[in-house]
Structures are given as structure tokens and as C-alpha cells.
Amino acid sequence: MGGTTDQMRVKTMERTTLTPEKDDSSGLAGAIDRILDKGLVINADITIDVSGVELLGIKIRAALASFETAAKYGLEFPSGTNLETAAWKEALIEKEECPQCGKRVDREELLNIACPWCGWESAKAKKRKEMKVGAKVEVQ
Amino acid sequence: MVILRPEETGLKQLLDRILDKGVVVDTSVRIDLGSVDFLGAKARIILASFKTAEKTGLDFPEGTNLNTSAWQDLKTKQPCPVCGIESKREELKKEGCLWCGWNYRPDES
Numbered sequence: 168m169g170g171t172t173d174q175m176r177v178k179t180m181e182r183t184t185l186t187p188e189k190d191d192s193s194g195l196a197g198a199i200d201r202i203l204d205k206g207l208v209i210n211a212d213i214t215i216d217v218s219g220v221e222l223l224g225i226k227i228r229a230a231l232a233s234f235e236t237a238a239k240y241g242l243e244f245p246s247g248t249n250l251e252t253a254a255w256k257e258a259l260i261e262k263e264e265c266p267q268c269g270k271r272v273d274r275e276e277l278l279n280i281a282c283p284w285c286g287w288e289s290a291k292a293k294k295r296k297e298m299k300v301g302a303k304v305e306v307q
Numbered sequence: 308m309v310i311l312r313p314e315e316t317g318l319k320q321l322l323d324r325i326l327d328k329g330v331v332v333d334t335s336v337r338i339d340l341g342s343v344d345f346l347g348a349k350a351r352i353i354l355a356s357f358k359t360a361e362k363t364g365l366d367f368p369e370g371t372n373l374n375t376s377a378w379q380d381l382k383t384k385q386p387c388p389v390c391g392i393e394s395k396r397e398e399l400k401k402e403g404c405l406w407c408g409w410n411y412r413p414d415e416s
Contacts, residue, residue: 205326216346293408
């Protein structure tokens with residue numbers, strides 16, 4: 168019994184120290200996310216013939232993707248779609264998933280500065296920071 | 308702190324693998340009626356991710372703009388072996404991964 172309360176206490180302590188973590192959505196939602204993000208091509212040629220005479224031919228060229236991916240790869244949108252809205256411009260900015268918190272962030276900012284959500288820093292940003300600190304020490 | 312490529316299991320990885328490899332379904336069905344050829348159907352279906360489709364030269368729907376930078380990225384980018392984030396192949400070779408610090412010739416940097 169004592170063990171379980173200890174475990175519970177540890178758990179609540181863990182909860183109080185807020186560390187951003189990527190929620191591992193490895194289920195269906197994660198899979199669908201991934202497919203729409205990568206984009207899926209479905210091409211099919213189907214023919215049906217009756218006693219040797221070709222009756223029907225179907226040619227399908229389909230691409231399945233999320234709005235963001237579709238915009239990036241220049242897929243055509245249905246006529247009447249207004250592609251001048253702010254959301255489309257936002258979709259065209261190159262983004263990358265933060266390795267720590269999993270939020271999708273402007274790639275350049277994530278690489279050169281840090282994740283604006285959880286503060287994760289890339290190797291490049293860390294190196295640059297170290298160089299800056301080194302320069303300051305030299306000046307002193 | 309070392310960030311490793313998330314260990315992916317289950318459905319997500321399975322789908323990833325399938326779509327990266329591509330799937331071809333080639334079927335033909337023939338139905339005879341009293342030894343007379345009656346009905347036939349042929350279907351050739353391909354399923355692949357954009358990257359695989361681009362590499363293998365599959366057709367895209369009409370009106371697709373194949374000159375956007377995302378298409379270029381498909382050709383030139385390569386995932387880092389440690390963190391999995393994609394960078395330009397040349398850059399990855401020369402300077403290592405700018406994201407996690409992986410370098411395949413650590414002595415030279």
C-alpha cells in the first residue's frame with residue numbers, strides 16, 4: 168500500500184513540473200496525420216469488356232493530401248477557392264515539427280533560434296550561442 | 308539532451324512503410340458463360356506517397372504544378388539518421404545535422 172501512495176506522489180510531482188512532451192499519437196489519428204502530411208497518390212486504370220468488346224474504361228489520377236501539403240505541392244483546388252487568404256500564405260511557409268513538443272513551427276525560426284513554444288534549441292542554435300558567450304568572455 | 312528519432316510502432320509505421328514502398332494491384336477477372344467469353348474486367352491500381360510517386364514518375368492529376376519548391380525538396384532532402392529531420396543531402400554530408408548535431412565525420416569539425 169505504501170508503495171502505491173509513493174508512486175502516486177511521484178506521479179503528481181511529475182505532473183507539477185511542466186515539461187512539454189510530444190504526445191505519441193501512434194494510433195489511427197497519427198497514421199491519418201502522416202498520410203495527409205506526406206500525400207497519397209492513387210492511380211488506377213480499369214477496363215471492362217463484354218464478350219471481347221471493350222465497353223467501359225476508367226482512368227483515375229487521384230492525389231490525397233492535407234490542405235497544407237496540397238498547397239505546397241501545387242495541387243489544383245476546386246474553382247472558386249480563394250487562394251489569397253492569410254491561411255494559404257501561412258500554409259506555404261516551410262514548417263518543421265519540434266522534436267521536443269511536436270508543435271509545427273516555422274522551420275527557419277526553429278533551426279536558428281529556438282522553439283517558441285517549449286524553448287528547444289537545435290545544434291546550430293546552441294553552437295551559435297556558445298560562440299557568442301565565448302566572444303563576450305574574450306572582450307572582458 | 309539527445310533527441311532521437313521517435314520510435315514508431317504499429318499502424319503509423321506500417322502505413323509509412325507501405326506508402327514509401329508503393330503498392331501495385333494488378334488484377335484481371337474473366338467470366339465465361341456456357342464456355343463463351345462473357346465479361347472481363349482489368350484493373351491496374353497504384354498507391355504511393357508523393358515522394359515515391361515523384362521518384363517513380365507516376366502521373367499526377369491534371370493541373371498539378373510540378374515546379375513548386377516542395378518538389379525540389381523531395382529530390383534533394385534526406386532524413387538525418389539520428390533525429391529524422393530532413394536536410395539538404397549535401398549540407399548533411401558536409402556539416403552534419405544542424406538540428407541534432409549528428410556528424411558522420413566528427414573528427415573533422
